[in-house]
Amino acid sequence: MSTGALRVILADQLSTRLAVITKADKTRDVILMAEVMSEASYVRHHVKKIAFLFSAMRHYAQALRVAGFTIRYVTLDDEDNRQSLEGEILRATEDFAPERVVVTEPGEWRLRESFEALRLALPVPFIILPDTRFLCSHAEFNKWAEGRREFRMEYFYREMRRRYGILLEADGSPCGGRWNFDADNRKPPQKGLTSPKRLSFRKDAITLEVLDLVRRRFPDGYGRLEPFHFAVTRRQALRELDHFIFHMLARFGDHQDAMVEGEPYLNHSLLSAYINAGLLYPLEICQKAEAAYRQGRVPLNGAEGFIRQILGWREYVRGLYWRFMPSYLDNNALEAREALPWFYWSGETRMNCMRQALSDTLEHAYSHHIQRLMITGNFALIAGLDPKAVHEWYLAVYADAYEWVELPNTLGMALYADGGLLASKPYAASGNYIRRMSNYCDTCPYDPSVSTGEKACPFNALYWDFIARHRDRFEQNRRMPFVYATWDRMGDDKQQALRAEARRHVVAMHEGRL
Known part of the structure; x- marks a missing residue:
């Protein structure tokens, strides 16, 4: 036949x-x-x-x-x-x-x-x-985007909630009277905040054979191959989903932006690699999270924040990717040209926040979204690293990374390289943010309260140098007037000292001394 x-x-x-x-x-x-x-x-x-x-x-x-x-x-x-x-x-x-x-x-x-x-x-x-695993087709996203000058995820997300009937009251209004509970999800880490016990799946003959193959064929590959804890079947991925819903989602919301030394996971889901590979489906995940809220097992801010990442953000960045490729890849609105420093690959840097995020990446092929955005991404933004080099690094090092999801998150969200198509402001921050949202600074040789000198946190001077060199672009941004008012109050001598300090940090970065 x-x-x-x-x-x-x-x-x-x-x-x-x-x-x-x-x-x-x-x-x-x-x-x-x-x-x-x-x-x-x-x-x-x-x-x-x-x-x-x-x-x-x-x-x-x-x-x-x-x-x-x-x-x-x-x-x-x-x-x-x-x-x-x-x-x-x-x-x-x-x-x-x-x-x-x-x-x-x-x-x-x-x-x-x-x-x-x-x-x-x-x-x-x-x-x-067509890839029907996604909840918004190319045509549906383009219809939503048509005629818009700004593509803000929040409005797309609301439409997706309505389309799929997720977290809605009987009259169609959002549960709790608000569409977004993000303001409730930014608590700094409390003392003693740790990760719940995670699942580790037995390695059968197939997985053991693959591990041996990868060990032989990629001897100089990036990262550490073992221990290997991944789910590799749909049944195992469903167990991972249920474990998160029943043991972590209730505590996910409050501290989803927190970072703790030695705790790569906290209450994050670890599900993105399985969704992006096809082992789990986005709607089944959102429905399970919603059911946990309606059963009274999960607070609304946690359920909503988690669902927003999948039903909103994931579908939104995929839509942007396909709408604006292939030219999107060449975006470099801030004309960032610095080469990616080697410590992104090695994890060897004195900056403890960077070392923690990079070490987690080397060990697990994972770091959570705030580590990616506000540590490794933030540093790349304020140091002026080349967007394509940063994009290729993110694409390489994370188990959940495919270009459709990684590129808009990197070029748009983290680096503002698309000129604000995706983000309403650059996600730039000084060492004060890292001190507030983590305990990384407690054991770092750099001091986030110091901006110049031997103990100065590199994020401080690099942040202010970024603000100064892009003033023409950002001064009129409605979310940044306070930043420029603060910069202007510093006076010329302090401004020049900060910018000189930033240049020294860039040199030290390339020389492997940072």
Whole structure:
């Protein structure tokens, strides 16, 4: 019998609800999955990220085989592996002579372009289906965005709440009388704030084989491969979801912006890697969080803050990415040109806040959103680091990072490189913010109360230098008049001293002395 369709599953599409699977004919179609070096190395991916995806792919393929599908699974070590998705699709087409090739749209622009080129090279029709795991289609987002000069997430988020009936009263008004409870979610860490016990999943033969593969093939890869605690199946990911809902969500809201030395997780969910790879679905997560609130087990500020990250922010940044790519990647509105310092990769810096966030990243392929935005992102912003270099670093080092979600968060939210398309103000802060929202400063050789001199916190002078050098752009921003009034009251001598201190910090940064 001839092959009907060659159906391609990408590493971040491990869902059985996509049409590429639900419309498959088990008697005639072939499912293609491939581990390829081009995808594993286009940036310097964290070794845990590679291991997570390869193991999850192999478990997913195994489940499809049990369900009766015909699977062509190409491992990284397969001697016939052409080491690119395009090459493996062409090879499978040659081997099976299908009537057509079917794939779900990829999540990154570079793959969309390569697939469009592949369409011309294939001798059979190449069909690209929409990714229906998302709650807002490209067309729906573009309809919302049409005619807007500012794309503020808050208004998009409200529309999504209404569309899916999440946290609404019977009359359609928001639960608690407000759409957003973010103001209640900014408490600094209280003494003794620690992470609840986290799940660690048993490593079966498949995962052990993958860990050995990654150890052999990526000996100089970024990050630490073990210990390896990731869920690698949908069943395990669902256990992770339930564990968060029942044991952490109630305490998530109040301290979601807090940072504690030696506590990388606190009450954050760790679910983003599983959502972005297809093992969990955004709506099921939001509905479980809402149910926990309605059952009285979770306060409204925590449930709302968590749901906003998924139903609002996640869908919003994906919409912006596809609306403005490929030109979005080249944005550098603040003309930031400094090279990414090596300590982003090594974690070796005297700044304790940076060392904590970077060490968490090396160890876990994870740091929570405030560490990303207000520590590593904030430093990159005020030090003027090149946006593309920072983007490639974020894309490489986190297990949940794919360009559609990472690029707008980096260029737009953290670096203001898109000129305010995404954020209404730059998320720049001095050492005082870090002292207020963490205990990192307690053991740091730098003092956040000092702005110049040997013990001066680098964030202080770099912050004020950033404010000064971008005055023409930000002085009229309605959220920043107090900042410039403070700068003007300092007087010329203090201003010059701060800017000179900032230049010394930049030199020290590049010389590995910061």
